[in-house]
Amino acid sequence: MxxxxxxxxxxxxxxxxxxxxxxxxxxxxxxxxxxxxxxxxxxxxxxxxxxxxxxxxxxxxxxxxxxxxxxxxxxxxxxxxxxxxxxxxxxxxxxxxxxxxxxxxxxxxxxxxxxxxxxxxxxxxxxxxxxxxxxxxxxxxxxxxxxxxxxxxxxxxxxxxxxxxxxxxxxxxxxxxxxxxxxxxxxxxxxxxxxxxxxTAEMCKLVENSSRDVQIAFANELSLICHKSGIDVWELIELANKHPRVNILFPACGVGGHCIAVDPYFILSDYNKEAKLIKTARQVNNFKPLWCVERINNQRLEFKIEKGAEAKIAFMGLAFKPNIDDLRGSPAVKIIHAVLNGEQSKSHFIVEPNIDRHPDYKLTSYEEATQKADILVFLVAHDEFMTFGHAKEKIILDFCGVLSK
Ligand SMILES: NC(=O)c1ccc[n+]([C@@H]2O[C@H](COP(=O)([O-])OP(=O)(O)OC[C@H]3O[C@@H](n4cnc5c(N)ncnc54)[C@H](O)[C@@H]3O)[C@@H](O)[C@H]2O)c1
CATH class of the missing domain: 3.40.50.720 (NAD(P)-binding Rossmann-like Domain)
Structure with missing residues (x-):
């Protein structure tokens, strides 16, 4: 130099x-x-x-x-x-x-x-x-x-x-x-x-991401309430957002990545007693993937009872948010890991258009997976999935609003 x-x-x-x-x-x-x-x-x-x-x-x-x-x-x-x-x-x-x-x-x-x-x-x-x-x-x-x-x-x-x-x-x-x-x-x-x-600058960064976490938790909580009440959460949020001063985010299968799911803990570690809402938001967002796992397993069991055979399942998306290749802390990965119990059989298809390979899972093309699977589980709203035309014979679990957007 x-x-x-x-x-x-x-x-x-x-x-x-x-x-x-x-x-x-x-x-x-x-x-x-x-x-x-x-x-x-x-x-x-x-x-x-x-x-x-x-x-x-x-x-x-x-x-x-x-x-x-x-x-x-x-x-x-x-x-x-x-x-x-x-x-x-x-x-x-x-x-x-x-x-x-x-x-x-x-x-x-x-x-x-x-x-x-x-x-x-x-x-x-x-x-x-x-x-x-x-x-x-x-x-x-x-x-x-x-x-x-x-x-x-x-x-x-x-x-x-x-x-x-x-x-x-x-x-x-x-x-x-x-x-x-x-x-x-x-x-x-x-x-x-x-x-x-x-x-204040230190707190500002933590608050920005915690605010996103809390807003996403609200949407995720709505998705649970709507499932129980038989209401389409995507339609509900779109309608509620027609109010001039309401702007609800959309739910997903959890919160991942290295910022929004991490930074709230930096507040909780020092202000655990005061930060009740931030703590609850973390709990709601951490619970969402477990809820998705339960719904997939229930659907799988229902299929077996009805058809007398194991369902072929396609999992759509591994990334922690749409249209990226970053899998760090991804709730989709956690869900797939829990449902498969770490073992991918021939009847499990995993689709992630943004990466070429995964160290633990064999990846399948979107077209092949949608054709071969009985149950399609949408975990990440990648653009590639938005073109999906509803095939009547398929069972669909849409945790990210692919069919509604
Ligand atoms: N990546 C983002 O989008 C993003 C956004 C906002 C804030 N941040 C924050 O910025 C910080 C850095 O994030 P990043 O994504 O660049 O991390 P990174 O892991 O990509 O890079 C950090 C680098 O620091 C190096 N390192 C570790 N200890 C070191 C040391 N003692 N001396 C010199 N180098 C050392 C590591 O080897 C690594 O290459 C983190 O606190 C992160 O939370 C990241």
Whole structure:
């Protein structure tokens, strides 16, 4: 690198790598750190290890132009960005050990006037904890560096656009830190930059996803009520939404992925007594796949009693939401796993048009599965399934509204 590094980004994943690319487009020199040697070597070849439209071209240009270099270790810079994973542990407690390790790795490099920003989704108080960690080790830096929290809101598949255009919430440990972080994001963000405190910014991210979880739980609860009362939940919600101030979401077979089904636990771990609605929403959304399993098993039993033979079942969709290939925390996968008890026989067809293969299950084409199965279970509302014409001889369990949309 021909010039001093401007920014060190710790974590070269779905968020850190596109952020690195955009910073280099603003002519900033970026040093990208990851603990995975394969990721580091891929980036240094100008290639990428994740799927994101427009990213490979940007990284290749940044590396070739000398603006981006990846490494296993941080170096001295003016700005440090923490973009490492924040999963939860088995007991649903947040695991901030990655944020802590990344912070520790740069403590020896910090100097007066540096800017330290956490972007990882984090429990409230994490920025303050990292501040204490830094000041404990480097007391001479108290009030001499700037620290802020700025969460991410991007949608995978459109990250390169959204990183630039989305509004951002930026909260420093003090006003000077907020102002300094805002001037950093002004270099590449065109969306609004909203200043607040670190704690409010941390809570803001958690609340955004918890709000979605609660709204989905309401829709999922309606689907149970409607099934019992013999009302079509899809028609009901469409009619209710004709009210000018009502906007109910549609139900599905549960909630999955790495954000909406995870972030509410970051609130529950600290505010368990207060967060009654958020807790109940998690319970409702976690229960929905179990309810789907029970309905599939009942249908299977009914078929056997009536026809004297095992039903051939087609499961439509594995992804955690429509039209993506991401299976992380997918309720559809949980449902299939429970119904099949881990064993796929010749009479079980699994369809997922967005992936080529699955490590545990043989995939079947949509056409073959709809032709051969007796029971069609729609788990994810992929566009490919929307063309399904209702075949009278088939039994259909539609948990995602494919037939109603
Ligand atoms: N992916 C999204 O759509 C999204 C959206 C909003 C918020 N977030 C949040 O952003 C954060 C990062 O998410 P992601 O999807 O980019 O994760 P990711 O798993 O894709 O990438 C994180 C990277 O950090 C690396 N890493 C771990 N410890 C490290 C350390 N000490 N130093 C350097 N690198 C280290 C990992 O090897 C990994 O490559 C998480 O907190 C996530 O919840 C993600």
């Amino acid at each position: 021909s010039r001093k590094t401007d920014v060190v980004i710790l974590g070269m994943g779905y968020i850190g790598l596109p952020t690195a690319a955009l910073l280099t487009e603003s002519k900033l020199f970026v040093h990208g750190v990851d603990i995975d040697p394969k990721i580091v070597s891929t980036i240094n070849k100008g290639r990428i290890h994740i799927a994101e439209p427009g990213l490979e071209q940007a990284i290749s240009k940044a590396v070739a132009g000398g603006y981006l270099k990846a490494s296993l270790f941080p170096i001295e810079a003016n700005t440090y960005l923490i973009v490492v994973p924040t999963p939860f542990k088995e007991n649903n407690e947040p695991d901030i050990s990655f944020v802590e390790a990344a912070t520790r790795s740069i403590i020896p490099l910090l100097k007066n006037n540096d800017l330290f920003i956490i972007e990882s989704t984090s429990p409230v108080g994490t920025t303050d904890k990292m501040m204490e960690l830094i000041y404990d080790e480097r007391p001479e830096l108290v009030n001499k560096i700037f620290m802020a929290y700025c969460p991410e809101r991007v949608l995978p598949g459109n990250v390169m656009q959204e990183l630039i255009c989305n509004d951002r919430v930026i909260g420093g440990i003090n006003q000077a830190s907020t102002d300094r972080a805002i001037s950093f994001y002004q270099k590449f963000v065109k969306g609004g930059l909203h200043s607040t405190t670190a704690k």
